[in-house]
Amino acid sequence: GAVVSQHPSRVICKSGTSVKIECRSLDFQATTMFWYRQFPKQSLMLMATSNEGSKATYEQGVEKDKFLINHASLTLSTLTVTSAHPEDSSFYICSARDQRHYEQYFGPGTRLTVT
Amino acid sequence: GQSLEQPSEVTAVEGAIVQINCTYQTSGFYGLSWYQQHDGGAPTFLSYNALDGLEETGRFSSFLSRSDSYGYLLLQELQMKDSASYFCAVRTNQAGTALIFGKGTTLSVSS
Numbered sequence: 001g002a003v004v005s006q007h008p009s010r011v012i013c014k015s016g017t018s019v020k021i022e023c024r025s026l027d028f029q030a031t032t033m034f035w036y037r038q039f040p041k042q043s044l045m046l047m048a049t050s051n052e053g054s055k056a057t058y059e060q061g062v063e064k065d066k067f068l069i070n071h072a073s074l075t076l077s078t079l080t081v082t083s084a085h086p087e088d089s090s091f092y093i094c095s096a097r098d099q100r101h102y103e104q105y106f107g108p109g110t111r112l113t114v115t
Numbered sequence: 116g117q118s119l120e121q122p123s124e125v126t127a128v129e130g131a132i133v134q135i136n137c138t139y140q141t142s143g144f145y146g147l148s149w150y151q152q153h154d155g156g157a158p159t160f161l162s163y164n165a166l167d168g169l170e171e172t173g174r175f176s177s178f179l180s181r182s183d184s185y186g187y188l189l190l191q192e193l194q195m196k197d198s199a200s201y202f203c204a205v206r207t208n209q210a211g212t213a214l215i216f217g218k219g220t221t222l223s224v225s226s
Binding site: 034036041042043044045046049093095103104105106107108109111 | 150155156157158159160202213214215216217218219221
C-alpha cells in the first residue's frame with residue numbers, strides 16, 4: 001500500500017515551453033501533497049504545499065506564476081513548469097500525505113531537462 | 116532559521132557498522148525521519164522517531180534525543196547496496212507540514 005506515482009519519469013523540453021508533471025496517490029487519499037526540487041548532489045528543497053481544493057502555498061523564493069500547482073482531487077496534483085529555462089532542469093519529487101494519518105510517501109520523481 | 120546538520124560523506128567497508136549523526140535546530144519538532152536515496156531515485160523511508168530512544172528495524176536502527184536535538188542512524192552489517200545518500204528530516208508539527216531535510220550524507224561502502 002501507500003504508492004505514489006509520478007508521470008512522466010523523464011522529460012526533455014525546449015526552452016520556453018511548458019511541462020506538466022502529475023503526482024498520483026494510487027491507494028489512498030491525499031488531502032495534502034508536497035512538491036520538492038532536488039539539484040544534483042543536493043538535498044530536497046520544498047517548493048510548495050498543495051491542498052486539495054485550495055490554492056497552493058509556495059515557499060519563499062519560488063515563483064508561483066512559473067510553477068503552477070493544481071490539486072483538483074484527493075488523488076492527483078499537478079505541477080506545470082511554465083516557460084521553462086535550462087536552469088529549471090532538475091529532479092522534481094512529489095510526496096503525498098495519507099489523510100488517515102500523517103505519514104508522507106514519495107513518488108519516484110521526474111527528471112526534467114530543458115535544452 | 117531552521118537547519119539540520121549531518122556529515123557530507125562517510126566511507127566504510129562491507130560488514131562494518133556506520134553511524135550517521137544529525138543535529139537539528141527547528142522552530143517546532145514532532146519527529147525525526149531518515150530516508151535513503153540511491154542515485155537517480157526517490158527517497159525511501161527508513162525510520163521515524165518521535166520519542167527519545169532507539170528504534171530498530173533489521174540492520175538499521177535510529178536514535179533520538181530530543182533534549183539534545185540530536186539523532187543518528189546506525190547501519191549494521193553493511194552491504195554494497197547500502198551505498199547511497201541518507202537524509203535526516205524533521206517533521207515540525209503533527210498536522211503534516213512538509214518535512215525539512217538535511218543536506219544528506221553520502222555513504223560509500225567498499226569491499
